[in-house]
Amino acid sequence: MAKRTRVKDIFTGRIGQEYRVMGWVRTFRNNQFIALNDGSCLANLQVVVDFENTDPDLLKRITTGASLSILGNLIASQGKGQSVELSATEITVLGDCDAEIYPLQPKKHSLEFLREIAHLRFRTNTFSAVFRVRHALAYAIHKFFNDRNFVYLHSPIITGSDAEGAGEMFQVTTLDLNKVPKNDDGSINFKKDFFAKATNLTVSGQLEAELGALALSDVYTFGPTFRAENSNTSRHLAEFWMIEPEVAFNDLNDNMDLAEDMLKYLISYALDNCAEDLVFLEQRLTEEEKVKPQQERSEMALTEKLRFCLDQPFERLTYTEAIEILKNSTPNKKGKFQYPIEKWGADLQSEHERYLVEKHFKKPVILTNYPKEIKAFYMRMDDDGKTVRAMDVLFPGIGEIIGGSQREERYDVLLSRMKEMHIPAEEMSWFLDTRRFGTVPHAGFGLGFERLVQFVTGMTNIRDVIPFPRFPGNAEF
């Protein structure tokens, strides 16, 4: 039995040579042409069946979704849709597929329907393309950092700290919830729990990454992150993947340079390595937008938008400058904003971010130096005492793709900020130790991996760029 050749490689195979392919039937036309897909690439291999000399019982079993092993000779195609095709000499059904009850039909399905059958949606063009691109981006992230001598640091998934300040956490426990051990005062006795203390799933690897950076200089994390927020939007998940670089000796400008270089590298990598899939996703998106009113359609096609991001520097401006632009903007003056911009200090709503990115600058924007009141305790205080060295990278369609900052490296300032914001400093002595012993300026950020995949693939719902999405009320599969 000849070894399996991937469909992707068949297309550059030798005419006249015998190959064995294995995959799933997409369509079987005319009792004669099998469109076979094995996920190695978007394109199907056309397998030609000599139906007049094939057992009719076997032909009946070649249905949409059935898995086949096929031996055949590669020949130049007589048809127009493909350059080569496989002339089958032996067909074995590996797994039958009853077309009457198989949910995937040889027709267009809605993304909402496919979300309900997420275990089978990999078998569609759209989702196989999305997950190939997702893989390429994951690989490119490691390559980008490795090429720059970063160390991949594995931050813990179970954390004993509940003070990361990035949102609601999922509790981790082995206690019997029907018989929770109590202290004399009625509180839960976590001494009896697995870790002898209360533990949660991580909401961020940043604090641990900082510890690594203050020895290894350049580190990054890339792992799952969990937020128990009741968020119901097209850009939030309860379980998502985050990339968090942290670099010693970097200031806010270095941080912005790193973020912009990284995003451009990743987009460029996808364009170079996923051309076929991106063209397909672009067509899909264009088709989908045809039913939308003109105003809501994107001005650029997908790959055009991706190239546009590479061609020019991201717009960098301070929060204060952004407020001025927004205050004087037409929608603000005409009362079109749901939340009008009146004074400095207001938190920016997504309508404001979208105006800046999609209407005013028409390119990715990096906003910096936000008021300290609306940002986290660990961000470095500016000299004016009013703003901190934060940065948000805003992308069209998905909003905030990166949030980061230069970190507060001064022990006294950090400690007083923690007190102001009611962060229990005594529980975080390990974090403060880095500032007590050989502290250095440093900076880092968090990149939402699924938001990146959304941007590159043009998928509008984040639940369609992760295999099995977790969100409030749903942990299927």
Added chain:
RNA sequence: GCCUCCUUAGCUCAGUCGGUUAGAGCGACGGACUGUUAAUCCGCAGGUCCCAGGUUCAAGUCCUGGAGGGGGCGCCA
């Protein structure tokens, strides 16, 4: 968590003012055809009108409650 729209055949949807036997396209199935490209042509089957109450002579259609889904907002990556 808030606002809003939706739920009718396997899928995508239509269903008029509340009216008698609930439709279409695609898919599936049967047949014809046999170099097709989500093939084509002919035929056939397929319904808990999301669930529970209520109003009415009569409810897919109106009202109340619930469930599920989409979109927007908040939280954020």
